[in-house]
Amino acid sequence: MMTTELTQGAVESRDGTRIGYWKTGRGPAVVLVHGSMESGRSHTLLAEALADDFTVYLPDRRGRGLSGPHRADHSARTEVEDLDAVLAEADATMAFGVSAGGAVVMEAARTSPALHKVAVYEPALVADGAAHRVWLARFDEEIARGDLPGAMVTSMFGLQMAPAFLKVFPRRMLVRMTEKMLLKEERGAAADTVTMRQLAPTIHQEGVIIAELAGSFDKMRAVDADVLLMGGSKGLPILRPGRDTLEKVLPHCRRLEFDGLDHGSSSDPGGVNPRGSAQAVGRIAAEVKAFFEQS
Incomplete structure (x- = not known):
């Protein structure tokens, strides 16, 4: 604090x-x-x-x-x-x-x-931004249909931020785990907290920037x-x-x-x-x- x-x-x-x-x-x-x-x-x-x-x-x-x-x-x-x-x-x-x-x-x-x-x-x-343009398309589709946890999983792998051990987990399980993580944060968040659920759609622009500057x-x-x-x-x-x-x-x-x-x-x-x-x-x-x- x-x-x-x-x-x-x-x-x-x-x-x-x-x-x-x-x-x-x-x-x-x-x-x-x-x-x-x-x-x-x-x-x-x-x-x-x-x-x-x-x-x-x-x-x-x-x-x-x-x-x-x-x-x-x-x-x-x-x-x-x-x-x-x-x-x-x-x-x-x-x-x-x-x-x-x-x-x-x-x-x-x-x-x-x-x-x-x-x-x-x-x-x-x-060095190369092509890979980011690929995952962005799937991310945008998932955001559009309201599958925010799924979009977060897509971006985690697209940005290569996922630890190696997560690659063996079924995607459906990772999506459920992500939704639980979002709910847990929201339950304990102060009123003025910018939560992960609110931040998730901004990942699109991060991918755009990374691809552009690659x-x-x-x-x-x-x-x-x-x-x-x-x-x-x-x-x-x-x-x-x-x-x-x-x-x-x-x-x-x-x-x-x-x-x-x-x-x-x-x-x-x-x-x-x-x-x-x-x-x-x-x-x-x-x-x-x-x-x-x-x-």
């Missing part, structure tokens, strides 16, 4: 959509960009660890919580424009991003001169910002080759791999991160804080 106060604010993105955020701390501004199946408050522990030295902004990416809806033509450019609006409001030159949010931060660093320092944890940059590594040579590139030894195997390539192409990059941490380790425990811990967040926060404090 946070011991520092969170306040709300909002800005308008370039297309007029409201982008809401939570804010805490004091000092130079840092914007934290969450990943898939998360909202701005998914990084409250990380924000608290930074709040004594930085003013931390926690935006809800479009389609979640305090922010407005996605539009039909949603793209990586839309995400960057949303982030640009928050950076301008905060007068921020530093940002952190994880997973799909990390991919957005990297694209913003490539296109937005405002960013001088970026820290990313397991950014969702891959294979963009050479373009990242243009990133002028200092980059702290992080991952975990137990993170998603599909994302490690991307970090290997980014380390080679980024002009100003420090690589850091955390032994024993997984893909969700920067986020608060709970939701899609049941194995998370405050200790894991603390390990990442210490490195992020030291990186942002460097002149």
Whole structure:
């Protein structure tokens, strides 16, 4: 639980959509960009660890919580424009991003001169986006007919986030397990919680962004910002080759791999991160804080 106060604010993105955020701390501004199946408050522990030295902004990416809806033509450019609006409001030159949010931060660093320092944890940059376009079609069909648990299972395998042991389970069983997980979270959720059931439809846009930015590594040579590139030894195997390539192409990059941490380790425990811990967040926060404090 946070011991520092969170306040709300909002800005308008370039297309007029409201982008809401939570804010805490004091000092130079840092914007934290969450990943898939998360909202701005998914990084409250990380924000608290930074709040004594930085003013931390926690935006809800479009389609979640305090922010407005996605539009039909949603793209990586839309995400960057949303982030640009928050950076301008905060007068921020530093940002952190994880997973799909990390991919957005990297694209913003490539296109937005405002960013001088970026820290990313397991950014969702891959070599080939074709596989994501395939699972997205089935995901959309399942969402359209109201089979949200089924769509979540489809996306879990499509994004290659499923642990190996789950591949032996019948799909019908996985769908039932997912529905039970959603109901359990809803029974214990506070009134203002952005639940997994509410977040699930946003996975479509995550797939779109990952597919669009796939294979963009050479373009990242243009990133002028200092980059702290992080991952975990137990993170998603599909994302490690991307970090290997980014380390080679980024002009100003420090690589850091955390032994024993997984893909969700920067986020608060709970939701899609049941194995998370405050200790894991603390390990990442210490490195992020030291990186942002460097002149």
